[in-house]
């Protein structure tokens with residue numbers, strides 16, 4: 001099994017020249033999973049496909065890590081009216097830049113996965129929501145979609161079967177919040193991207209009030225692997241509880257920042273020191289954000305033996321998120337960094353919920369004060385109090401995502417924050 | 430001064446095609462705004478009005494959408510808009526140095542446009558190119574990565590000479606000594 005990273009050969013993004021061309025993709029086992037399903041509809045009924053994917057436990061790569069097949073099974077029985085699959089290529093979480101690799105290097109793997117997902121959920125229309133800044137990548141995907149139509153993998157009666165499916169791209173226009181699944185649907189419907197109150201969940205009432213499932217691009221790219229080689233095979237890649245290949249986006253102070261594909265559960269220090277070429281300029285590692293800006297930063301001394309999977313990261317005090325790893329060296333100013341993250345969330349809050357709209361603003365203002373040397377020790381308590389009033393009290397998880405980095409940094413880098421604060425002494429009367 | 434803007438027959442048929450992708454016409458608001466911005470360079474109130482009339486939707490709705498999304502230009506911008514990422518990974522890899530260098534070089538601050546209308550600079554959030562920091566995006570299109578002062582100088586000269594940057598592919602290290 002491909003679990004030794006030194007001999008691991010990428011499965012999602014294999015090193016095959018021009019794989020983005022459909023003819024090359026087909027020559028390399030491409031669209032075979034879809035063909036296999038459509039050829040033997042008895043073995044591969046929609047329910048059986050869903051159950052195979054569920055067994056494989058592909059954990060959502062968009063950040064929440066939810067079992068993809070299980071999510072598909074929440075779709076109600078078809079009632080003859082439209083239902084939708086929305087593919088999430090918004091990729092706006094700071095530190096995350098992996099779905100674009102799929103659009104560029106292996107778009108057909110994603111397209112095939114999305115078609116299989118549509119088949120399993122008996123969906124006939126797929127929308128691919130891609131952030132507006134990725135315009136060049138939207139064009140790449142569009143070209144691949146056209147090729148798939150020409151070859152009869154998309155459109156009416158796929159490969160001569162009675163299954164029909166259309167795929168359309170939809171370009172965002174600059175809004176992080178549109179990556180949140182209900183905001184994404186609002187944006188697709190041509191509105192301001194305000195997240196919806198849940199329940200009802202998308203599987204009950206999604207796009208235009210109809211059953212809808214939202215999956216990340218990388219999540220769907222895993223589907224053909226499962227259908228080609230089986231759930232048992234897939235489960236043997238990486239840890240039992242978090243299987244499969246993962247696109248690790250490594251950025252920050254390493255010698256070779258890039259996207260790397262390895263099994264889930266890679267040792268963090270191996271990723272930093274061996275895979276990404278070690279710390280830039282021989283500096284010491286100070287901290288790591290393991291999975292995009294929303295995941296709590298970890299101090300270097302907390303990383304011993306920690307691996308990139310949900311369980312290990314939870315134990316260490318963080319989360320897997322998008323596996324967008326930001327590596328920070330000893331010269332990094334954590335107060336500055338956390339202020340900039342807070343600025344991001346204040347800028348991106350949609351403003352619907354008061355705790356989030358005001359909370360993100362106050363976090364940013366207070367951190368700016370501290371970073372500029374005008375803060376006082378009691379401002380640290382104020383920050384924690386603001387976090388407390390945001391967490392779990394809003395329509396979507398942006399407020400939590402904004403609070404966590406602040407809360408955990410104050411806890412884990414307290415001295416650094418205190419050093420920037422004025423030591424005001426208050427007289428006790 | 431402000432000439433009335435309009436869509437020609439070809440525009441209208443393109444807009445119809447965009448609308449056909451959705452069960453409801455309002456869903457085409459973002460694609461149509463993109464189309465309009467490509468044609469007019471921005472979506473100021475006069476363009477918003479045109480889009481509203483063409484799609485037979487309230488102007489207030491179009492205005493609401495335009496103001497929610499940062500990539501829609503609510504007023505005319507410089508010919509070249511330079512969006513410098515200063516977020517997380519870019520912040521710690523010199524994004525602000527690049528921003529300040531550009532500000533100095535062009536004599537304007539982030540959020541401003543040069544008096545000759547050639548360049549606008551903006552400080553923006555993560556563009557999904559974190560490993561290639563510091564980086565910027567040119568007028569909602571190509572990314573220019575691994576910026577240095579020299580690379581910025583070159584870019585400005587190229588843009589002045591009418592040369593747009595090409596697409597920079599960032600190969601995966603695992604592909605570099607790949608099998609095929």
Ligand SMILES: Cc1cc2nc3c(=O)[nH]c(=O)nc-3n(C[C@H](O)[C@H](O)[C@H](O)COP(=O)(O)O)c2cc1C
Pocket residue numbers: 059060061062063064065066068088089090091092093176177178179180181182214215216217219220396397398401
């Ligand atoms: C504020 C916010 C932003 C999000 N941004 C993204 C994103 O850019 N891409 C993405 O795939 N998921 C994003 N998500 C997660 C989605 O809501 C959703 O869980 C995901 O797309 C489901 O796909 P998956 O189960 O395949 O991961 C975001 C969530 C929140 C709360």
Ligand code: SF4
Pocket residue numbers: 177194195348349350351352353354356357394395396397398399
């Ligand atoms: S939590 Fe923030 S981003 Fe989410 S809906 Fe509320 S205000 Fe909007």
Ligand code: FES
Pocket residue numbers: 094095096514515516517518519520554555556557558559560562564
């Ligand atoms: S932080 Fe600048 S591109 Fe992601």
